Amino acid sequence: MTFSQDLRDENSDIFQAIFTHPFVQGIGKGNVPKEALEHYIKADFEYLNAFIQIYGMAISKSNDRRDMAFFNDQIQFVLHSEVHPHHNFCESIGVNYDELQGYALPPTADHYVKHMMYHAQTGTLAEIICALLPCPWTYLEIGKELMKTYKPADDHPFYKWIRFYADESVEKITTTMRNRLDELATEASIMEQKRMKEAFRKSCQLEWSFWEMAYTREEWPDAKLVGSR
Numbered sequence: 072m073t074f075s076q077d078l079r080d081e082n083s084d085i086f087q088a089i090f091t092h093p094f095v096q097g098i099g100k101g102n103v104p105k106e107a108l109e110h111y112i113k114a115d116f117e118y119l120n121a122f123i124q125i126y127g128m129a130i131s132k133s134n135d136r137r138d139m140a141f142f143n144d145q146i147q148f149v150l151h152s153e154v155h156p157h158h159n160f161c162e163s164i165g166v167n168y169d170e171l172q173g174y175a176l177p178p179t180a181d182h183y184v185k186h187m188m189y190h191a192q193t194g195t196l197a198e199i200i201c202a203l204l205p206c207p208w209t210y211l212e213i214g215k216e217l218m219k220t221y222k223p224a225d226d227h228p229f230y231k232w233i234r235f236y237a238d239e240s241v242e243k244i245t246t247t248m249r250n251r252l253d254e255l256a257t258e259a260s261i262m263e264q265k266r267m268k269e270a271f272r273k274s275c276q277l278e279w280s281f282w283e284m285a286y287t288r289e290e291w292p293d294a295k296l297v298g299s300r
């Protein structure tokens with residue numbers, strides 16, 4: 072059993088909860104409330120900006136050119152490819168992508184970004200990869216699950232989104248990260264492995280919370296909310 076397979080097994084409860092989340096199921100059914108999609112895109116645009124910065128932090132902790140090249144490729148992937156699923160969501164609700172950019176992260180997304188930044192700042196390369204891996208891995212599995220369950224045709228409103236994440240390019244990113252993690256884990260102490268597992272689980276939990284945040288349109292409390300008690 073590899074370290075990454077252990078991680079997957081230990082977190083299958085969260086993976087399952089993600090697959091059955093109403094936002095994710097809504098993507099499969101082609102029916103997600105417009106406000107939830109807007110909330111998701113606003114948060115995800117900024118989340119992916121932070122992800123690029125964290126890849127940069129990972130490069131600063133890398134000594135091996137293979138790692139540097141991998142993280143560099145992933146920055147290009149987020150910048151130039153991962154805009155497509157956002158465009159699909161925007162087209163489905165008839166909103167211009169530019170209008171959904173530049174918003175402050177809601178609490179859960181802010182927490183998720185800072186959780187990854189914490190591990191990137193204080194942790195080893197293996198710990199950073201553990202904090203980052205649930206991002207491609209959960210989306211890859213969501214894409215595959217939705218493909219299998221709903222078998223969307225190309226006129227399905229979210230066909231491009233589902234197709235994008237079920238694609239072999241996302242599979243390759245996930246596999247490369249898993250393989251590198253498995254290598255690094257063999258050299259990690261028990262204490263480091265514990266921190267790696269904690270970083271991975273929290274990111275999985277925050278993946279679920281991110282869907283929930285978008286679905287419930289979570290906001291920071293303001294005077295109106297606080298005063299309504």
Ligand SMILES: Cc1ncc(CN)c(N)n1
Pocket residue numbers: 115118119205206207210278281
């Ligand atoms: C929150 C989140 N997690 C994962 C992904 C897929 N890279 C994403 N776009 N946003």
